[in-house]
Structures are given as C-alpha cells and as structure tokens.
Amino acid sequence: MPRVKLFEHNAKRIVCKRLFFPYNGIAVTPQTDIDSVIKTLAYDKKYVVKVDQGVKKRFKNGLVVLNIGRAEIKTTLDNLKAKGFDYFLIEEFVAHNADEEKYLCLEREREGITASVSATGGVDIENNAGAIKKYLLDDAGCEAVAKQIGLDLKTITKLEQIFDDCYFSFLEINPLVVSNNIPYFLDMAAQVDSAGQFFANHAWNETDIVPNNKKTPQENAVAVLKKNSQASFSLSVINPDGAIFLLLSGGGGSLVVADEVYNLGYADKLANYGEYSGNPNEEETYFYAKQVLSLLKNSKSDKKIIIIGGGVANFTDVRVTFRGIIRALDEEKDALSAQGGSASGGNKSGVKIFVRRGGPGQTEGLAMMKEFLEKNNLCGGVYGPELPLQEIVKLAIK
Amino acid sequence: MIELNHLRDNEHSIIMIGSHPQILQSMLDFDFLSGKPTPSVKAIIGSGRKLEKFFWGRKECLIPVYANVNLIPTKIKEQINLFINVSSGRRALSSTPETIAALPNLRGGVIFAENLPEKHAIEIWKTIRQAHGKEKNLFIIGPASVGILIPGKLKLGAIGGIENNQLIAAHLFTSGNTAVLCSSGGMTNELINQLARQNIGLSFALAFGGDRFPILTPESAFLTAEQDAETKQIVYFGELGGTDEYRLAELIKEKKITKPIIAYIAGSVAGVFAEPPQFGHAKALAQKGEETAAAKKTALRDAGALVGESYEEFINLIKNNIMSGDNQTQNHEDLSNRKHTLFTCGISGDKDGAPTILNEELTKIAEKMSYPEMIISILLGQKPKSKELVDFTELVLKLLTDHGPCVSGAVNTMITTRAGKDLVSSLCSGLLTIGDRFGGAINEAANNWLKGAGEQIDPAVFVENCASTQKHIAGIGHKKYSSRQPDPRVKMILNFSQSLSQKTFTDFTLKIEKITLMKKANLILNVDGAVAAVMLDLLKEKEGYDNSALSELVAAEFFNALFVLSRSVGFVGHYLDQRRLDEGLFRLPEDEVANLDWSG
Numbered sequence: 001m002p003r004v005k006l007f008e009h010n011a012k013r014i015v016c017k018r019l020f021f022p023y024n025g026i027a028v029t030p031q032t033d034i035d036s037v038i039k040t041l042a043y044d045k046k047y048v049v050k051v052d053q054g055v056k057k058r059f060k061n062g063l064v065v066l067n068i069g070r071a072e073i074k075t076t077l078d079n080l081k082a083k084g085f086d087y088f089l090i091e092e093f094v095a096h097n098a099d100e101e102k103y104l105c106l107e108r109e110r111e112g113i114t115a116s117v118s119a120t121g122g123v124d125i126e127n128n129a130g131a132i133k134k135y136l137l138d139d140a141g142c143e144a145v146a147k148q149i150g151l152d153l154k155t156i157t158k159l160e161q162i163f164d165d166c167y168f169s170f171l172e173i174n175p176l177v178v179s180n181n182i183p184y185f186l187d188m189a190a191q192v193d194s195a196g197q198f199f200a201n202h203a204w205n206e207t208d209i210v211p212n213n214k215k216t217p218q219e220n221a222v223a224v225l226k227k228n229s230q231a232s233f234s235l236s237v238i239n240p241d242g243a244i245f246l247l248l249s250g251g252g253g254s255l256v257v258a259d260e261v262y263n264l265g266y267a268d269k270l271a272n273y274g275e276y277s278g279n280p281n282e283e284e285t286y287f288y289a290k291q292v293l294s295l296l297k298n299s300k301s302d303k304k305i306i307i308i309g310g311g312v313a314n315f316t317d318v319r320v321t322f323r324g325i326i327r328a329l330d331e332e333k334d335a336l337s338a339q340g341g342s343a344s345g346g347n348k349s350g351v352k353i354f355v356r357r358g359g360p361g362q363t364e365g366l367a368m369m370k371e372f373l374e375k376n377n378l379c380g381g382v383y384g385p386e387l388p389l390q391e392i393v394k395l396a397i398k
Numbered sequence: 399m400i401e402l403n404h405l406r407d408n409e410h411s412i413i414m415i416g417s418h419p420q421i422l423q424s425m426l427d428f429d430f431l432s433g434k435p436t437p438s439v440k441a442i443i444g445s446g447r448k449l450e451k452f453f454w455g456r457k458e459c460l461i462p463v464y465a466n467v468n469l470i471p472t473k474i475k476e477q478i479n480l481f482i483n484v485s486s487g488r489r490a491l492s493s494t495p496e497t498i499a500a501l502p503n504l505r506g507g508v509i510f511a512e513n514l515p516e517k518h519a520i521e522i523w524k525t526i527r528q529a530h531g532k533e534k535n536l537f538i539i540g541p542a543s544v545g546i547l548i549p550g551k552l553k554l555g556a557i558g559g560i561e562n563n564q565l566i567a568a569h570l571f572t573s574g575n576t577a578v579l580c581s582s583g584g585m586t587n588e589l590i591n592q593l594a595r596q597n598i599g600l601s602f603a604l605a606f607g608g609d610r611f612p613i614l615t616p617e618s619a620f621l622t623a624e625q626d627a628e629t630k631q632i633v634y635f636g637e638l639g640g641t642d643e644y645r646l647a648e649l650i651k652e653k654k655i656t657k658p659i660i661a662y663i664a665g666s667v668a669g670v671f672a673e674p675p676q677f678g679h680a681k682a683l684a685q686k687g688e689e690t691a692a693a694k695k696t697a698l699r700d701a702g703a704l705v706g707e708s709y710e711e712f713i714n715l716i717k718n719n720i721m722s723g724d725n726q727t728q729n730h731e732d733l734s735n736r737k738h739t740l741f742t743c744g745i746s747g748d749k750d751g752a753p754t755i756l757n758e759e760l761t762k763i764a765e766k767m768s769y770p771e772m773i774i775s776i777l778l779g780q781k782p783k784s785k786e787l788v789d790f791t792e793l794v795l796k797l798l799t800d801h802g803p804c805v806s807g808a809v810n811t812m813i814t815t816r817a818g819k820d821l822v823s824s825l826c827s828g829l830l831t832i833g834d835r836f837g838g839a840i841n842e843a844a845n846n847w848l849k850g851a852g853e854q855i856d857p858a859v860f861v862e863n864c865a866s867t868q869k870h871i872a873g874i875g876h877k878k879y880s881s882r883q884p885d886p887r888v889k890m891i892l893n894f895s896q897s898l899s900q901k902t903f904t905d906f907t908l909k910i911e912k913i914t915l916m917k918k919a920n921l922i923l924n925v926d927g928a929v930a931a932v933m934l935d936l937l938k939e940k941e942g943y944d945n946s947a948l949s950e951l952v953a954a955e956f957f958n959a960l961f962v963l964s965r966s967v968g969f970v971g972h973y974l975d976q977r978r979l980d981e982g983l984f985r986l987p988e989d990e991v992a993n994l995d996w997s998g
Contacts, residue, residue, distance in 0.1 A: 110611055196516070196517060251584065259708070311588030312591040
C-alpha cells in the first residue's frame with residue numbers, strides 16, 4: 001500500500017511526544033473556532049501561520065506567513081482560506097538567523113533508514129543540493145549525522161527509532177534549527193506507510209492523514225469503498241466535463257489504457273482515471289461503476305463514451321465483476337441513452353460503451369455484457385483477448 | 399536470484415500458507431495438464447478442516463491442512479521446496495520467516511498479499527539475504543505478486559489464470575525462449591496471452607509485484623533471465639514510480655545483461671494531472687522527475703533496450719523482433735463441468751455390486767482376516783501392521799463385553815426392554831448412558847497419558863496438578879478393587895506391553911498409579927486406564943503412529959469406540975435375556991426414593 005502524508009501538526013506531535021520535547025502548535029481545521037483559539041495566544045509573542053495540507057513549496061507560494069502578532073492571525077488565516085485551503089497550523093515564531101537553518105531528511109530505503117543532511121538548509125535547499133550528504137543510519141551513520149547537525153547522538157538515535165517504530169516512510173525537516181542541543185522542527189513533512197497502521201502501536205490513524213485535495217463525492221465514495229474491502233479501488237477525476245470515462249481493471253492494464261488515450265492526443269477529453277482489482281465482489285463493482293456513471297452524468301461534454309477495459313485477469317472473476325457493472329448500467333440506461341447531442345434538443349446519440357477484457361469466466365462475462373449493451377443500444381464493441389489491449393482505445397475514440 | 403534449472407529439473411513439493419482454493423486448484427490443474435504423476439501441493443497451513451478436497455484431473459484428491467508449519471509431519475517437511483503465501487499482508491511477516499526456519503529444503507516462495515508494510519518487506523528481504531550465507535539460494539517473490547510460471551514445470555501462484563481453460567488458452571505447457579518480467583500481475587498475464595496469440599513460447603514469466611520494495615528485486619529477476627540458458631530475450635513491462643529502471647540501464651551498460659530487452663514503461667498519463675494521483679500499484683507514484691515513465695523509457699533506450707514509446711509500439715516490437723515458434727495448442731483432457739462429491743469415504747465401498755473393505759473384496763477379507771482384525775482395520779481406516787494389535791483388540795473386546803446387570807447402561811437397557819420397547823430402542827437406551835461417568839473414560843485416560851508422557855510431565859507434578867484443580871484422573875480408581883485386591887483384568891491387559899521395547903505410556907501410567915496408591919488404596923489403575931496406556935504404546939511402537947496422530951485418535955474418540963462396540967454385545971444380551979424372562983413393566987418402589995422435605 002502507498003505512502004500517505006501526515007498533517008504537519010500531527011507529525012510534529014507524534015515525534016515531539018516521543019522525544020519528550022514540548023510541542024505547542026495549534027491545528028486549525030474547518031471545525032475550529034478561530035476566535036477562541038486566538039484568545040489563548042499571548043500578546044507579546046510572534047507567531048507563524050501556514051497551510052497544513054501536505055502541499056509542496058509552501059514558502060515560495062506564499063502559504064507560510066512568518067513573524068506576525070496575535071492581532072494579525074485572523075486576517076492571515078482568511079487570506080490563506082481565500083486561496084482555497086482548509087487546514088492550517090499556528091506555531092510560535094522561533095527567531096533565528098538564516099545561516100542556522102539546517103536540513104535533515106529521513107527515508108526508508110531497502111538497505112535501511114537513511115538520513116540526508118546539510119548544514120545549509122532552508123527554502124533554497126534544492127539549489128544547494130550538492131551540499132546534501134546521505135548516510136545509512138547505522139551506528140556510524142548516526143554519529144556522522146549528529147556531528148553534522150550539532151545534535152547529540154542520543155536524539156538522532158531516538159529519532160531514527162521513532163521513525164522505524166511508527167512506520168514512517170519519509171520525514172523531512174527543513175529548516176531544522178538547533179540551539180543548546182534542542183532541535184526546533186520549523187517545518188516538517190512526513191509520510192507514513194498506510195499498510196503499517198495496524199503495527200504502529202496507535203501512533204497515528206486516519207485522522208492524522210491529509211485527505212487528498214478537494215475530492216468529488218464520487219472520489220470520496222470510492223476511497224471509503226477501498227477502505228472497507230479486501231479488493232482494491234481507485235478513482236481520480238481529471239476533467240469533470242471530460243468525454244472519455246474509464247471503468248478499468250488492474251493496476252497495470254488501467255495505466256496502459258489511460259496512456260493510450262494520452263498518446264493518441266485526447267488527454268484533454270479524459271474525464272477520469274481509476275481501476276478496480278483484486279477480485280472485488282458483485283456489490284462492490286456495482287457501487288464502483290455507479291460512481292463512474294455519476295461522474296458521467298455530471299459532465300457537460302456533448303459526446304461521451306465509456307471504456308470498460310482491462311488485461312487478461314489472473315484471478316479477478318469477469319462474470320462476477322461484469323454482473324455488478326451491468327446492474328449499475330441497467331439502473332442508468334435511460335440517462336445513458338439521453339446523453340450526447342446538443343443541449344438544444346438535437347439528436348441524442350447516447351453514450352457508447354467499448355469493452356475489452358479477459359480472465360476467469362470471460363466467455364460468460366463478455367457474452368452477458370454484449371447482450372445487455374446491444375439490447376439497450378449502448379454497444380460500441382465487446383472484445384476479449386483477441387483484441388490487443390490498446391486497440392479498444394482507438395476503436396472508442398474513432 | 400532464482401535457479402531456474404533447479405526448478406525445471408526437479409519435481410516440486412509446495413505448501414500453501416493460508417487459504418485460496420481457486421489458486422490452489424489452478425496449480426493442481428496445471429500439474430495435471432502438464433502430465434505430472436501427482437499433485438505438487440502437499441499441504442495447506444490454515445484452520446478449519448483436516449483435509450481439503452480438490453480436483454486432480456476429473457477425479458478428486460485430498461490435501462492435508464495443518465494449523466502451523468511446525469505441525470507438518472517431518473517426512474513431508476523435508477520434501478517441501480516451495481511455498482505460496484496467500485495469507486493477509488498483516489500475517490505475512492510472521493508466517494514467512496517461520497516457514498523458512500521450519501523447512502530445511504526450501505528453495506523459495508511467493509507472497510501474494512498486498513498491503514504488506516514496507517518495513518516488513520525489507521525485514522523479509524534481510525532474512526533471506528542472511529540465509530544466502532548458508533548454502534541454500536533462497537528466493538522470495540512479492541509481496542503483491544501473482545507468482546512465477548515455468549511452462550509445463552511450475553505454476554506458483556495465480557499467474558496464468560485460475561481456470562483450467564485459461565491455462566490451456568495461454569499455452570502454458572510448452573516452453574519457448576522468451577521471458578516475461580513485470581511488476582503488474584494483470585499485465586504479466588496479459589502479456590503471456592498476447593505472446594501465446596503470436597505463437598511465441600515462454601521460457602518463464604515472473605511478476606515481482608507493484609510494491610515499493612519487492613523482495614526479489616527487478617535486478618535479480620533480470621539476472622535470473624540473463625543466466626537462464628532457455629531464455630533468449632526478455633519482455634519487460636514497468637510502470638512509473640521508483641528508480642529500478644536506472645539500475646537496469648546500468649546493468650545493460652556494464653554488460654551484465656546482454657540478452658535483448660523489449661520494454662514499455664506505463665504511466666505517461668500522469669502528465670495530465672496537476673498533482674499526479676496514486677495509481678493502482680503502491681509504487682506507481684512519480685514524486686521526482688526521474689521517476690516518470692518518460693524519463694525511465696529514455697534511460698532504458700539509451701542503454702540499448704528496445705523501448706516502445708506507446709504500448710502499441712511495444713507490442714509491435716515484440717511481433718517484429720521475436721520469432722514465432724510452432725507453439726501449437728495441444729489436446730488436453732476436458733476438465734470442464736467438474737463437480738465435487740458430497741462425501742468422502744476411506745474404509746469401504748462397493749465395486750460392481752460387491753462390497754469392499756479397504757479396497758479389498760469383503761469375501762476375500764472374510765476368508766483371511768479374523769473378526770478382531772477386521773474391526774481394528776475399519777476403526778483405524780488401515781490394516782494393522784502387527785499381530786500384537788489384533789490380539790490386543792480381541793482381548794479388549796472380550797474384557798469389555800459385559801460387566802453384569804447392575805451397571806447403569808445395563809440397567810437402562812433392561813428397564814427399556816421391560817417397558818416393551820424393541821431391540822434397537824433398548825440397545826440405544828443403554829448406549830446413550832455411556833459418557834464421562836460410565837464407560838467413556840478410556841478416551842479421557844488416553845488423553846491423560848498422551849499429554850503426560852508426550853509432554854514429559856513429571857508424574858508427581860501431573861498428579862499434583864489434577865489434585866490442586868480437584869480433577870479426578872480418568873483411568874485411576876475403582877469402587878471395588880484396591881491394591882489389596884487388584885483387578886485381574888488389568889493384569890491381563892498390562893501383560894501385553896511386556897513385549898514392547900519402549901512402553902512409554904504404560905510406564906508413565908504405572909508411575910502415576912504408584913503415586914496415587916500412596917494416597918488411597920483404591921486409587922488403582924483401572925481397566926480404562928490400562929487399555930488406554932497399552933493401546934497407545936502398541937499404536938506408537940508397532941503401528942508407527944506419532945503423538946500428533948495419536949492425539950487425532952483421541953479427538954475422534956477412537957478409544958471409546960472399543961467400549962461402545964464391545965458393550966453393545968452385552969446390552970443386546972441383556973435385552974434378549976429380559977425378553978426371555980418377561981418380568982413386565984418396572985416401577986421403582988417408592989421407598990427407594992427419598993423425598994426432600996421442602997416445608998422446613
């Protein structure tokens with residue numbers, strides 16, 4: 001399973017708690033009562049307000065506001081909200097010189113946990129890439145890193161331990177400021193291994209993970225479906241008013257079909273990417289197909305097609321999954337026939353559906369699909385492995 | 399690296415860890431259609447039943463199930479050379495090293511689960527890297543892998559499909575010289591099928607899985623293909639994310655890989671996203687420029703691989719650069735429309751109208767076997783190897799036949815008979831009396847001795863444990879007999895163990911008796927305890943049962959079966975006796991029942 005981003009606030013809380021350092025950052029979410037938060041802040045202190053949503057290059061994009069007083073916080077937050085963000089972090093401002101900024105980045109790699117360090121960190125780290133040195137965090141590596149950063153060995157070793165025990169995959173601290181052997185994690189970007197949650201001893205859970213930006217209800221529904229299933233599902237909207245809707249199966253096969261749309265120069269018409277795999281049952285596939293069809297109905301495109309595509313499955317049952325898809329299509333068949341043509345009542349050609357699939361039960365599955373599509377005048381073509389996988393895209397787009 | 403020659407030249411013995419009946423069946427179908435004499439899957443590690451039924455061709459076969467890998471009998475353990483782990487991602491870390499440690503001749507395996515934490519995959523990788531130090535060259539493919547396939551030789555995983563018609567359509571029984579390597583399981587099978595349509599034969603196919611840290615690295619997979627004498631060229635399907643292709647490019651430049659490679663890297667479509675999403679596989683996310691499909695295609699092309707810019711070009715490169723063979727579809731036995739039977743029977747049958755016992759005609763058995771021999775054969779489901787067991791069975795059956803009219807089973811039989819009921823009702827009434835307190839103690843005694851002697855518990859501790867939990871020790875104690883007046887039947891029974899060399903259970907039992915007799919004179923070894931001890935010793939020494947087989951007999955109440963069978967004769971006798979005497983309906987005299995006085 002993939003790596004997922006933690007909120008900066010939550011990552012710092014997790015790390016600081018285990019290092020026995022205090023952490024007083026305040027998370028601001030859409031539910032936070034900002035006025036009462038501001039009341040807790042001191043008049044005589046300076047603060048930092050930043051977007052906490054796993055976005056890169058925050059500083060350069062003006063999503064971090066430094067050194068402001070309590071009175072300015074509300075306006076600052078409102079400005080950032082206006083840029084379309086929902087999650088923020090308020091921390092005390094740590095005054096320091098630019099030359100104190102260091103860089104530390106831990107990553108889980110095959111040989112072990114590595115640390116990339118540089119004595120010159122900060123927002124321009126990419127320009128100073130040459131100064132970054134990478135160490136495998138064995139005993140010697142920990143010592144070298146401690147020396148480079150000016151932290152004691154114990155803290156580095158402990159940090160490595162926390163990273164490992166909490167199933168982190170990536171932990172970038174930039175800038176890192178060390179003063180009197182106390183590290184200040186001014187900015188932190190952390191990723192955890194979502195498959196490790198069960199083993200991470202309650203260090204984190206779903207609420208610590210940054211939700212993907214601005215998802216549609218359909219994408220959210222698929223995310224929930226995935227969470228509760230043995231099988232695997234994904235759905236990403238590319239263009240809400242796209243014309244080409246993909247209902248694909250298999251991690252690799254789905255990429256081939258989506259690539260082909262892109263290669264043929266129709267990327268701008270592509271409405272979504274997504275796939276189901278790992279032998280989902282009929283109900284799950286039905287639910288998944290409903291989400292794709294819901295996206296299709298919302299699209300303002302004149303012409304719409306669906307590609308139901310996939311390679312030759314090893315163990316995903318084509319009968320069962322197609323039964324689910326057909327049920328979803330059947331419920332929406334009137335809407336599908338009414339799509340297309342001009343809005344002013346011109347000829348409504350209806351959605352055409354193109355199918356290419358193989359695997360267990362393909363003969364019955366494909367026959368079932370063909371019969372349904374032809375009966376409802378939705379059929380663009382139904383093929384098995386005799387048609388090369390990428391050909392279905394050409395047939396569909398033509 | 400995988401030694402493909404070893405896998406081609408040897409018969410395989412495989413265990414499946416976890417349960418995935420469809421994958422297992424497809425592996426057996428592959429074996430059968432390849433013409434192998436026996437199924438390669440020897441055991442399942444799982445819970446539930448002791449045996450699982452699968453098809454072997456159109457017939458059925460049974461595969462034993464063990465709760466963990468250490469419970470597999472030593473003989474089978476030593477045979478096992480491969481595993482397929484279909485347990486969940488959560489379980490894979492604990493079950494895999496356990497498997498490696500328990501199986502001395504293991505050569506490799508496949509982990510099917512998705513959702514294995516990165517940390518665990520790395521730990522398993524390190525475990526086998528250490529194992530490399532020893533002489534065995536161990537490989538583990540996965541996680542999230544559909545496995546490895548060598549045409550006609552090995553199908554380890556879902557690879558190639560799970561239905562027998564899929565296997566036939568994909569020409570998986572004749573080999574060729576093209577290797578298919580792939581991160582994606584689905585695309586591995588897609589390519590296998592496309593090659594079959596072009597009549598291009600496979601040397602082997604391998605899906606190393608779409609996770610970030612495949613345990614068998616893409617590099618090892620390529621070096622395996624490079625060193626494989628059968629492989630002439632490599633077809634590779636990769637995806638965006640990760641940097642494995644750069645390592646491959648280096649290997650090509652260093653001439654460590656010299657065989658032609660035809661490749662495609664999927665994921666150009668990521669370019670249309672402002673922030674690319676996580677695609678289907680865990681690794682399929684390009685976080686840096688070098689991880690994009692385009693950059694990796696360029697790197698491979700620069701190193702000298704034939705790289706399709708589009709998937710279509712990739713397929714054309716395959717068509718134009720690999721010679722088709724005469725990879726014709728063979729005729730295979732039709733395995734469609736198979737149906738599992740509802741029952742399995744291991745002891746008797748009916749051959750053309752003639753009854754059989756243990757595969758032999760009943761009439762022949764009747765001629766050459768004594769009745770006790772027939773009985774013990776049917777009870778154990780196999781013919782006894784020793785005369786001692788037959789003789790002992792005869793003695794036990796005789797000694798347990800009846801114990802007078804006053805024991806509770808006999809009383810119930812007589813009362814039922816006198817109430818005018820028929821033979822079967824009266825017999826059942828007696829049989830239904832058998833339980834923990836009457837007649838059913840042999841099994842419990844066997845359980846005691848097996849546990850005590852099997853786990854080498856000190857007899858004094860054993861007795862103390864029972865005493866402290868106020869548990870009566872089944873097999874010890876008698877109402878009538880005591881050390882001053884021993885039970886003569888027990889002596890006859892114990893005589894049987896004199897001929898044995900170990901008599902572990904009898905010795906343990908006698909030590910227990912010695913301790914209990916110090917407490918009370920009637921805490922003497924009784925018939926139940928003696929029968930259990932001697933039977934255990936005979937089965938172990940003369941019949942080759944190990945402790946786990948013996949505990950299965952205990953669990954199935956085999957030891958009580960001897961009493962039930964023998965005493966049935968007694969109960970029928972009491973029924974017939976009462977019918978002859980015809981004393982009429984029995985009513986308990988009122989003064990035989992004490993009425994509790996509730997008023998006070």
